[in-house]
Amino acid sequence: MNTMAALALTQNLRFTPAPPLKTLKQHQRPNPKTLKITASSSSRLSGRKLRAAVIGGGPAGSSAAEALAAGGVETYLFERSPSTAKPCGGAIPLCMIDEFSIPLHLIDRHVTRMKIISPSNLTVDFGSKTLKSHEYIPMLRREVLDSFLRSRAQSNGANFITGLVTDIEVPDSYSSKPYVIHHTVNNCKRSLAVDLIVGADGANSKVAKIIDAGNYSCAIAFQERIKLPDEKMEYYHNLAEMYVGDDVSPDFYAWVFPKCDHVAVGTGTVCAKQNIKGYQRGIRERVREKIKGGKVIKVEAHPIPEHPRPRRVRGRVALVGDAAGYVTKCSGEGIYFAAKSGKMCGEAIVKASEGGEKMVSEEDLKREYLREWDKKYSNTFRFLDLLQRVFYGSDVGREALVELCGDEYVQRMTFDSYLYKKLASGHRWDDLKMVLNTFGTFMKCKVVGREMEALRLSAKRVLF
Ligand SMILES: Cc1cc2nc3c(=O)[nH]c(=O)nc-3n(C[C@H](O)[C@H](O)[C@H](O)COP(=O)(O)OP(=O)(O)OC[C@H]3O[C@@H](n4cnc5c(N)ncnc54)[C@H](O)[C@@H]3O)c2cc1C
Structure with a gap:
């Protein structure tokens, strides 16, 4: 269905027509801060289905649109740029393949080995001994994954609109009037009235700004895609590398990830964004021999949210994915x-609206989506936040991290949590050993840290 048809349908459904775009002034807009929904908004819809707009056709938006459309909600999925590839490493956990029925032929590489390399170049092999024979980290191209998920949403009944959402009119408080999505399709201005919105428009979310969802701090990730000579690429055939150290990032890690026919070499930081290019030089220096003769084919940078936004549901608008801030630390x-x-948000709306037959309210979205999400994942996010603070903040912590990663039990627990998205339940005795090892490593690494500091100071003295 095209947008004009959708708009005509909107008016048939006796939604209040949106004023023409040019007459809309900022002071005439309802104040998003006062947005509230009355109990009457939970009423049964007569002669039509609930209508939802999903803004953003990345993994979050496509999964929401698929769940909504499959569940009986009239769904419109907006994506401004379907052919562009999001800057991304493209690594996904193994459980996503089954859970989201991702066809195996979409996977470019099966990573079965990881190396983590400390500031003093202590290298630990991660995976070669601990991964089971059927386990691996799938690596995909985002343009391939995203276009597959969008097509599947469409085949489940979502209407796909290639368009840039430019503005959203938010209805008055205490009203069940529609939201009006202003967008451009091939430079033509269009509008669409909907009952509710799923904001899946990524880290720079316009939807989040419009509903005054509050800010979050972001890391900046910088990445170069480098095409390597065949023999160098062979080294990274099934191997991903992570580097830690003040030279490559003050608070994150740097990486070399194998992609379909090249490697992605990158780094990230929250606290020193202005130095990101210096850190990129740092990682290039560390892998100099391994990427020698390589040709940079693309340079990209993008924000990564650091924590969930203060508000993720407001009125009949819910945020998902990066727009909500769902990226794990560490x-x-x-x-x-x-x-x-x-997916959870889409299914929650289907449940609350009884298959698209009823209007949903802010309370419905909070109860069926937010509460369930927080119950399932808030501990995981908090735990990884803590790990990042302990291990990434100084070279002492980073040495400790790499040393700990050498422990097979730690590796197994890490893979269980990452690959299957469950907080792994271990064995008491091994857990106790792990805690004792952690303390031991820290004590030892304090010495290593001091030694490194002394080394650095003496190097300075020699050089200057
Ligand atoms: C360099 C880098 C490497 C990463 N590597 C990994 C990795 O290996 N594994 C991993 O799990 N995560 C990785 N991430 C994080 C991951 O990329 C994001 O968490 C993920 O893409 C979030 O998906 P999303 O659907 O929420 O948002 P996005 O993927 O950002 O999708 C948002 C979509 O909304 C569209 N959009 C935005 N505004 C509008 C608008 N106004 N109108 C219409 N459409 C709009 C955009 O075009 C985009 O397609 C990485 C991130 C970066 C920056």
Whole structure:
């Protein structure tokens, strides 16, 4: 269905028509801060289905649109740029393949080995001994994954609109009037009235701004895609590398990830964004020999949210994926959480609206989506936040992290949590050993840290 038909349908359904775009002035807009929904908004819809707009066709938006359309809600999925690839490493957990029925032929590489490399170049092999024979980390191209998920949403009944959402009119408080989505399709201005909105428009979310969802701090991630000579690419065939140290990031890690026919070499930081190019030089220096002869084919940068937004539901608008702030600290992982939050939000709306037959309210969205999400994942997010603060903040912590990663039990627990998205339940005795090892490592690494500091100071003295 095209947008004009959708708009005509809107008016047939006796929604209040939106004023023409040029007459809309800022002071005439309802104040988003006063947005509230009355109990009457939970009433049964007569002669039509609930209508939802999903803004953003990444993993979060497509998964939300698929769940909504499959559940009987009239769904419109907006994506401004379907052919562009989101800057991303493209690593997903194994459980996502089954849970989201991702066809195996979409996977470019099966990563079965990881190396983590400390500031003093202590290298630990992660995975070669601990991964089971059927386990691996799937690596995909985002343009391939995103277009597959969007097509599936469409085949489940979602109407896809290639268009840029430019503004949203928010209805008066205490009203069940529609939201009006202003957008452009091929430079033509269009509008669509809907009952509710799922904001899946990524880290720079316009939807979040419009509903005054509050800010979050972001890391900046910078990445170069480098095409390597064949023999160098062979080294990264099934291997991903993570580097930690003040030279590559003051508070995150740097990486070399194998992609379909090249590697992505990048780094991220929250606290020193202005130095990101210096950190990128740092990681290039560390892997200099391994990428020698490589040709940079693309340079990209993008924000990564650091924590959930203060408000993720307001009125009949819910945020999902990066727009909501669902990226884990420590790993910077967001694809699975985007798809999962989109799916959970879509299913929650279907449930609350009884298959698109009833209007939903802010309370419905909070109860069926937010509460369930927080129950399932808030501990995971908090735990990884703590790990990042302990291990990424100084070279002492980073040395400790790498040393701990050498422990097979730690590796197994990490893979169980990452690959299957369950907080792993371990064995008491091994857990106790792990805690004691952690303390031991810290004490030892304090010495290593001091030694490194002394080394650095003496190097300075020699050089200057
Ligand atoms: C360099 C880098 C590497 C990463 N590597 C990994 C990794 O290996 N594994 C992992 O799990 N995570 C990784 N992440 C995080 C991951 O990319 C995100 O968490 C994930 O893309 C979030 O999905 P999303 O659907 O919420 O948002 P996005 O993927 O950002 O999708 C949002 C979509 O909304 C569209 N849009 C935005 N505004 C509008 C508008 N006004 N109108 C219409 N459409 C709009 C955009 O075009 C975009 O397609 C990485 C991030 C970065 C920056």
